[in-house]
Amino acid sequence: xxSTTDNSVPTVRTRADLLRQVAAWKRAGETVGFVPxxxxxxxxxxxxxxxxxxxxxRVVVSIFVNPTQFAPGEDFxxxxxxxESDLQKLASVNADLAYLPxxxxxxxxxxxxxxxxxxxxxxxxxxxRPHFFYGVATVVARLFLxxxxxxxxxxxxxxxxxxxxxxxxxxxxxxxxxxxxPTARDADxxxxxxxxxYLSAEERRNAGALQAALHRAAKRIGAGTLPxxxxxxxxxxxxxxxxxxxxxxxxxxxxxxxxxPDEVLAPGSAARLxxxxxxxxxxxxxxxxxxx
Ligand code: PAF
Numbered sequence: 001x002x003s004t005t006d007n008s009v010p011t012v013r014t015r016a017d018l019l020r021q022v023a024a025w026k027r028a029g030e031t032v033g034f035v036p037x038x039x040x041x042x043x044x045x046x047x048x049x050x051x052x053x054x055x056x057x058r059v060v061v062s063i064f065v066n067p068t069q070f071a072p073g074e075d076f077x078x079x080x081x082x083x084e085s086d087l088q089k090l091a092s093v094n095a096d097l098a099y100l101p102x103x104x105x106x107x108x109x110x111x112x113x114x115x116x117x118x119x120x121x122x123x124x125x126x127x128x129r130p131h132f133f134y135g136v137a138t139v140v141a142r143l144f145l146x147x148x149x150x151x152x153x154x155x156x157x158x159x160x161x162x163x164x165x166x167x168x169x170x171x172x173x174x175x176x177x178x179x180x181x182p183t184a185r186d187a188d189x190x191x192x193x194x195x196x197x198y199l200s201a202e203e204r205r206n207a208g209a210l211q212a213a214l215h216r217a218a219k220r221i222g223a224g225t226l227p228x229x230x231x232x233x234x235x236x237x238x239x240x241x242x243x244x245x246x247x248x249x250x251x252x253x254x255x256x257x258x259x260x261p262d263e264v265l266a267p268g269s270a271a272r273l274x275x276x277x278x279x280x281x282x283x284x285x286x287x288x289x290x291x292x
Contacts, residue, residue: 001097009061009090011098015146018099022060022148031056034149034176036140039063040080040194041089044184048153049093051181055151061090062099062143064106068114069135080197099147106142114138117164117171120257124160124274125285128247136161137168144174152176157183157191159274159287163257183286185211191286198282207279209241210286217249218273218290226262227251231273238277247276247283251290267292 001010001021012018022032033056035048045061052059063086070076083100090098114134120126121133144152154162162180169178184192188208199207217234221227234249251260254272265271274287 007091008084008087009095009098011087011100013100013102014105015101018060018097018146019148021097025058026148030058031150032147033059034143034147034152035059035061035095036143036152036154037061037063038065038079038194039086040082040197041086042184042192042194042196044155044157044192046089046093047184048155048181049090049095051179052151052153053094055153055177055179056149058096059094060097060099060147060149061095062101062147064099064101064139064143066106066135066139067103068107068138069132071129071131074129075195075198080194099143101146106139115141115168115172117168120160120164120167123257123259124248124250124252125276126160128276133161133164137164140165141168141172141174144169144176149176151179153179153181155183156180157193157286159272160257163255189215191284193284195282195284199279203242203279203282206242207282207284209238209243210275210277210279210284211288213237213241214249214273214275214286214288218288221251221265221271221273221290222292224292227260227265228262234275238275243277243279245278247278249273249275249277254289265292 001012033052035052037045065079115137116134117137126133166178189211190208213234217230220230231249235246238246251271251273260271271290273290276285
């Protein structure tokens with residue numbers, strides 16, 4: 001383990017060093033919370049660390065920009081890499097350890113084995129980024145094997161990812177409790193995301209409309225408006241706020257992520273409203289729960 005300065009957090013870079021530290025904690029009767037990230041940490045990530053800290057006596061955060069969840073032409077090469085400031089931020093929320101594996105540590109010898117959570121990975125974001133959730137499930141399964149946590153925390157902002165990880169954990173029997181943490185938002189409601197850094201000042205001013213449109217649609221559906229009508233209005237609001245391509249605005253079953261047609265949403269039932277749209281060259285996603 002590398003001990004760093006007071007305003008940084010200790011780091012390990014290999015699976016063996018991580019396992020050694022985790023095993024020592026477990027021998028001492030401690031529990032381990034885990035927060036996987038791709039770095040470029042913001043308030044949203046730090047709130048996940050705080051949630052993990054409530055659930056476990058030790059908190060490990062991984063930082064790994066996972067190549068298998070980026071398609072050719074996506075932003076893998078330009079994805080912000082800010083290791084030094086990430087480690088300082090992790091120290092500010094008392095994370096115990098940062099795991100910073102390289103590609104060879106995560107995918108030794110290239111690796112031929114992948115994890116696919118079928119059907120749930122092919123809807124919503126999966127329609128627009130077909131490789132994405134396969135890369136996510138594969139790296140998260142590997143990170144779980146490296147970190148062996150008792151609890152792992154994921155943000156509700158990436159709602160489809162959270163549900164896919166829950167399903168993977170259930171299907172494969174990982175002895176890990178998955179916690180979904182509420183989305184951290186800026187003052188205008190924009191969900192905090194590392195990719196918000198890509199927005200120009202004008203785009204940033206308009207981007208809050210995504211949350212506002214979903215919020216309004218959720219309220220209207222809750223009050224009895226037909227989902228198709230509320231979703232149509234949300235799409236129009238996004239277009240008038242300056243969003244270009246609108247990938248989807250969809251109302252789905254909160255567990256299976258299957259589309260909920262108008263006639264299916266019974267009074268008292270819960271649903272999830274998700275949206276993805278492009279502000280300039282930046283793709284933003286958000287979601288909100290709906291109760292009729
Ligand atoms: O949400 C993310 O940052 C990533 O998809 C994750 C879970 C760290 C896997 O690379």
